[in-house]
Amino acid sequence: MEQIKTRQDLENKVLKCTDCLTKKLNGQDGKKHLVVCGGTGCISSQSLDILAELEKLIKENHLEDRCTVNRVGCFGFCSQGPFVKVFPEDRLYHAVKVKDAARIIEEDVIGGRCITDLLYEDPVTHEKVEKQDDINFYKKQIRIALHGCSLINPEELDEALGFGAFKGLARALTMSQQEVVTEVLNAGIRGRGGAGFPTGRKWQFALDQHNDEKYVVCNGDEGDPGAFMDRSILEGNPVAVIEGMMIAGYAIGAKNGYFYVRAEYPIAVQRLRIAIEELEKVGLLGDNILGSGFSFRCHIRLGAGAFVCGEETALLNSIEGRRGMPRPRPPFPAVKGLWGKPTIINNVETLASVPYILREGAAKFASIGTERSKGTKVFALGGKVNNVGLVEVPMGTTLRELIFDIGGGIPNGKKFKAIQTGGPSGGCLTEKDLDVEIDFDSLVARGSMMGSGGAIVMDEDNCMVDVAKFYMEFICDESCGKCSPCRIGTKRMLEILTKITEGRGEPSDIDDLKELADATKANSLCALGQTAANPVLSTMANFMDEYVAHTRDHKCPAHVCKKMITYKILEDKCIGCSMCARNCPASAISKTETPSKKNPKMMVYHIDPSKCIKCGVCISNCKFGAITKE
Amino acid sequence: MAKLQLAAEKQIREIVERYKDEETPLMMILEAIQSEYGYIPIEVQELVSSLTGIPVAEIYGVVTFYSFFSLTPKGKYVVGVCLGTACYVKGSQLVMDKFSEILGIKPGETTKDGLFTLDALRCIGACGIAPALSINGKVYPKVSAGQVPGIIKEYQDKEANA
Numbered sequence: 001m002e003q004i005k006t007r008q009d010l011e012n013k014v015l016k017c018t019d020c021l022t023k024k025l026n027g028q029d030g031k032k033h034l035v036v037c038g039g040t041g042c043i044s045s046q047s048l049d050i051l052a053e054l055e056k057l058i059k060e061n062h063l064e065d066r067c068t069v070n071r072v073g074c075f076g077f078c079s080q081g082p083f084v085k086v087f088p089e090d091r092l093y094h095a096v097k098v099k100d101a102a103r104i105i106e107e108d109v110i111g112g113r114c115i116t117d118l119l120y121e122d123p124v125t126h127e128k129v130e131k132q133d134d135i136n137f138y139k140k141q142i143r144i145a146l147h148g149c150s151l152i153n154p155e156e157l158d159e160a161l162g163f164g165a166f167k168g169l170a171r172a173l174t175m176s177q178q179e180v181v182t183e184v185l186n187a188g189i190r191g192r193g194g195a196g197f198p199t200g201r202k203w204q205f206a207l208d209q210h211n212d213e214k215y216v217v218c219n220g221d222e223g224d225p226g227a228f229m230d231r232s233i234l235e236g237n238p239v240a241v242i243e244g245m246m247i248a249g250y251a252i253g254a255k256n257g258y259f260y261v262r263a264e265y266p267i268a269v270q271r272l273r274i275a276i277e278e279l280e281k282v283g284l285l286g287d288n289i290l291g292s293g294f295s296f297r298c299h300i301r302l303g304a305g306a307f308v309c310g311e312e313t314a315l316l317n318s319i320e321g322r323r324g325m326p327r328p329r330p331p332f333p334a335v336k337g338l339w340g341k342p343t344i345i346n347n348v349e350t351l352a353s354v355p356y357i358l359r360e361g362a363a364k365f366a367s368i369g370t371e372r373s374k375g376t377k378v379f380a381l382g383g384k385v386n387n388v389g390l391v392e393v394p395m396g397t398t399l400r401e402l403i404f405d406i407g408g409g410i411p412n413g414k415k416f417k418a419i420q421t422g423g424p425s426g427g428c429l430t431e432k433d434l435d436v437e438i439d440f441d442s443l444v445a446r447g448s449m450m451g452s453g454g455a456i457v458m459d460e461d462n463c464m465v466d467v468a469k470f471y472m473e474f475i476c477d478e479s480c481g482k483c484s485p486c487r488i489g490t491k492r493m494l495e496i497l498t499k500i501t502e503g504r505g506e507p508s509d510i511d512d513l514k515e516l517a518d519a520t521k522a523n524s525l526c527a528l529g530q531t532a533a534n535p536v537l538s539t540m541a542n543f544m545d546e547y548v549a550h551t552r553d554h555k556c557p558a559h560v561c562k563k564m565i566t567y568k569i570l571e572d573k574c575i576g577c578s579m580c581a582r583n584c585p586a587s588a589i590s591k592t593e594t595p596s597k598k599n600p601k602m603m604v605y606h607i608d609p610s611k612c613i614k615c616g617v618c619i620s621n622c623k624f625g626a627i628t629k630e
Numbered sequence: 631m632a633k634l635q636l637a638a639e640k641q642i643r644e645i646v647e648r649y650k651d652e653e654t655p656l657m658m659i660l661e662a663i664q665s666e667y668g669y670i671p672i673e674v675q676e677l678v679s680s681l682t683g684i685p686v687a688e689i690y691g692v693v694t695f696y697s698f699f700s701l702t703p704k705g706k707y708v709v710g711v712c713l714g715t716a717c718y719v720k721g722s723q724l725v726m727d728k729f730s731e732i733l734g735i736k737p738g739e740t741t742k743d744g745l746f747t748l749d750a751l752r753c754i755g756a757c758g759i760a761p762a763l764s765i766n767g768k769v770y771p772k773v774s775a776g777q778v779p780g781i782i783k784e785y786q787d788k789e790a791n792a
Binding site: 081302 | 653654655656657658660661684688691692695696697698699713714715716718719720724727731751752753754755756757758759760762767768769770771775776
């Protein structure tokens with residue numbers, strides 16, 4: 001493999017790769033270029049079989065000189081996958097099946113026709129949309145952290161180099177360390193992992209430490225249930241994250257960088273490994289990079305399934321081979337971090353944004369976003385929303401735009417109830433917050449937080465007490481046990497919430513919960529415990545009526561908490577078809593002597609509440625809407 | 631340590647040797663053993679302790695802290711139902727309950743025939759296709775409780791034909 005030893009080598013290589021990629025994408029090479037999504041979501045819907053089928057058909061039809069096919073990273077619009085995109089037309093086919101591969105080859109590649117029924121249909125106008133950028137889901141997005149994802153092959157270094165990789169590092173290497181830190185400070189970027197601490201300040205602390213050995217750690221322990229941007233970035237463009245880490249290493253004076261990635265993300269780890277090996281082969285990682293005298297090496301460490309390891313000091317303990325428990329701060333990691341050396345810990349999305357800042361300049365980055373939160377943020381939009389997926393929008397986008405314009409609103413004509421941001425450390429926002437411009441500070445001011453960007457939409461069918469219990473179960477399970485306020489506080493809160501959702505609540509529980517929440521918040525050692533009560537406090541602030549209904553009236557208004565609901569057959573609607581009775585796993589449904597009003601030859605059915613296990617199978621089987629929950 | 635077979639002991643020595651140049655390699659060693667054997671019994675921890683000089687109490691502390699490490703063998707097929715937020719609000723608990731009901735085990739347990747282990751997962755990052763579950767790494771998208779019997783049968787048939 002040809003070596004890239006000097007700046008001139010890099011320039012030559014980048015020119016060649018850019019030319020090659022551009023020609024491929026705009027068809028100047030006279031070929032059609034197909035890309036297939038190889039993100040986790042699409043792979044689970046057989047996208048790799050589609051890829052294999054396309055490759056096979058190209059071979060069988062001897063189309064090698066007319067068509068190429070490539071695997072790329074996540075498109076972000078996971079609920080509509082798998083995706084196949086056709087260049088130079090920039091045509092996006094969605095929900096593609098393996099059997100569609102033959103049509104794509106015959107009709108599009110050979111016939112040159114667009115296959116209309118594979119195009120995305122706008123749910124409102126019912127018009128077919130051919131180009132990705134014309135789909136509402138993509139219209140308001142700006143791709144900085146997701147740069148290159150869904151366009152380049154993440155396992156081909158040449159494609160990354162053809163799409164801007166290493167331009168940022170090349171510029172950084174012409175600057176002094178302080179100048180690079182200042183550039184990042186001026187960009188105003190804040191940590192994308194949760195707390196939103198200014199990245200440049202972190203780097204400045206580490207730069208100011210005098211030590212021969214310093215470290216950069218990339219936090220890829222994406223634990224917030226409901227967030228998957230780090231996974232998609234690592235899967236879609238690992239080279240960008242490595243480049244960001246190298247720029248950070250150069251800026252603070254580190255020679256080694258560690259990626260700490262969740263073991264739950266095998267594809268991300270594999271692609272990161274391939275990228276590191278490729279870069280080592282060509283000399284872009286190792287000694288004397290580009291003849292600058294700067295040397296840097298990357299290492300990968302895997303998590304082992306502990307949410308608390310996303311907390312930076314717990315993460316360091318985990319790399320050091322210990323239980324992942326947080327350390328008291330100070331000393332901060334920038335002073336005394338990994339193996340006692342000055343260390344900066346940056347999130348995947350933060351590091352993926354750094355090359356852009358160096359490549360395009362701090363001013364351009366800072367021109368995007370709000371006064372105190374610059375740039376873009378990737379949100380993992382999920383839950384009860386039509387368009388589920390990853391969206392990267394400028395800071396300052398409103399929740400309404402996010403949920404209704406990009407997300408396409410709530411499915412099945414249901415009513416929007418709340419959006420939970422910030423995961424187990426965050427809170428929920430409601431109707432009254434929809435026009436808030438999203439940034440780090442505005443969300444905190446409303447009792448939630450940005451967190452890593454998980455955004456779960458809930459509709460009228462979700463019980464907020466149940467949601468609070470869900471998060472508390474998570475935190476209680478993941479509390480490391482080191483400090484008692486978190487270990488005991490979360491356990492007691494979970495007990496109370498369980499009692500309430502099981503219909504055994506009493507009005508005094510609400511005060512007890514509040515007291516425990518405040519104590520846990522004030523006295524816990526790390527952010528996990530300090531924020532553990534947020535989902536409880538924020539659901540209480542917004543949905544106190546639901547807490548009251550559960551504790552005083554022993555009713556669950558959303559009909560979620562099993563112990564408080566009863567299933568009933570509406571005699572007016574039942575036609576006596578016996579569908580429910582035949583499928584009831586508890587044999588709780590039987591025929592009565594009452595003839596059906598709709599169908600007098602048949603008898604209506606009845607559910608015996610003492611036998612009913614409230615599994616909901618009857619409701620899903622009844623075609624006549626004759627069964628309800630009360 | 632007497633119970634450990636010679637072949638296993640040799641392989642564990644090789645794993646420890648593989649990471650000898652790494653600073654603080656304990657997690658890497660344990661991850662390799664877990665993926666090789668599916669669990670890390672006390673005999674193995676004692677061997678790792680004697681090879682690395684790390685006290686066995688410390689190793690036990692690490693093994694029991696992380697959910698990826700297991701003290702007991704897992705089933706041939708590990709069914710991980712995602713109970714992350716996005717999956718939960720879309721009903722993954724019902725999917726979990728169905729697996730529990732059919733397999734007759736609670737999350738964290740293994741069936742008597744050693745075929746299935748049922749695990750509750752905390753978000754596998756497949757929120758776009760919620761509710762999701764993974765069986766030995768293969769991800770199943772948009773699963774409903776109704777599909778569960780079919781999924782279980784798929785693996786039982788595989789076994790019967792093997």
